Amino acid sequence: MLIRKPQFCTLCNKDLKFKYKPDKSWNIAGYLCSDCHMKMTREFVIKQKEEEEKINKKQNQCFICNDFIDPEKKKKPRWQWAMENDIYLCEKCYNQKELAYQTKINFCVNCGKKIGFIRYNPKPKWKIDGQLCRKCWDAINVAQS
Secondary structure (H helix, E strand, O other), rough: OOOOOEEEOOOOEEOOOOOEEEOOHHHHHHEEHHHHHHHHHHHHHHHHHHHHHHHHHHOOOOOOOOOOOOOOOOOOHHHHHOOOOOOEEEEHHHHHHHHHHHHHHEEEEEOOOOOOOOEOOOOOOOOOOOOEEEHHHHHHHHHHH
16 A cells, blocks of 8 residues: 655645646746645736736837837837837937937038048047048047057
8 A cells, every 4th residue: 555645835835635736937846735826826927917018018108208109100210220129119209310320320420521432430449439531530540549
């Protein structure tokens, strides 16, 4: 005759007649009683719903100004702007960001002159963010040498 070794609930320490295995995402070792299993399941479902609500709110809110965005007018930022993947911008913020990006790319950071076909990128040790015209690049290069 086999004698059963008594098992206890990991959370409340009750003697287990029926064992319930906890979900791996709960990070609980051992078995649970029915009451604790129901309580943990309920908490897990509530937490999931809260996370879904956060995601939905985030998708309908501008990342920069936090205003509500009409679903038809929300825009994803361009990849060149180095922003997060799962965010959206309102039309006003998107246009401001686009204008700033175009200014950074098409005008010299140092003197503000419109850059032509040939662009000069600053050396990394200069710690300059943007493009330079030839005159400014030469002046900075001579000064740094």
